[in-house]
Amino acid sequence: MAEINLLDRLPPVKRNVAQRAADKTPEDRAIAKRFDRDFFDGERRHGYGGYRYDGRWIPVAQRMAEHYQLAPDAKILDVGCAKGFLMADFKQVLPAATVRGIDVSAYAREQAHAGMNAFMDLGSAERLPYPDHSFDLVVSINSIHNLPLEQCKQSLREIQRVSRAHKFITVDAWRSEEEHQRLLQWILTAETYLPVDEWVSLFAEVGYAGDYWWFIP
């Protein structure tokens, strides 16, 4: 179990935090939280403002494959897989791997990249429809913090349960009051966000023994 940034090969993203804070209304948050077209491909104030494939996850998949020394035929699960970009990029890096994804968004699955919809399940992170110890690597990037605390905890237990080896998650967090304020200005969909030390305590409480990193805008 380690704090490690396995997303360090992603290109830097410019976020206009002040603009988001000035614009965002409770209605915008409610729209974003439906995780439908508005969140992925609608206006920026409702989410991504256009969630399109650009290959940025290939270096991340490479980094994870190297770090965890994944076998060519590894079984990999992405919890909160959206349109399957990371899944597709794992297949580029490890063509013999079995990739699976799960997400609550029917829209994201309809819009899946490169035929990944065939390997996606519609469902929620706190009830993973897979047997115990079925994946070599379970990844969940910026997804389980969208659940309220108890369900978020259950998601961590589920990730632990279905993994037989490695796990990596990222969640909304902060290390200073300044970062806390920026996060509050930025977040649209998150329900559970904590200072990093409280996340680490929570991981121990629920028995999550995987690796982790932070989304800090």
Ligand SMILES: C[S@@+](CC[C@H](N)C(=O)[O-])C[C@H]1O[C@@H](n2cnc3c(N)ncnc32)[C@H](O)[C@@H]1O
């Ligand atoms: C910020 S996006 C991250 C998508 C992708 N992991 C990435 O990093 O590009 C959050 C994702 O979590 C999904 N999501 C929200 N609640 C979820 C839940 N309860 N279970 C599984 N996925 C969920 C959303 O539909 C969305 O695809």
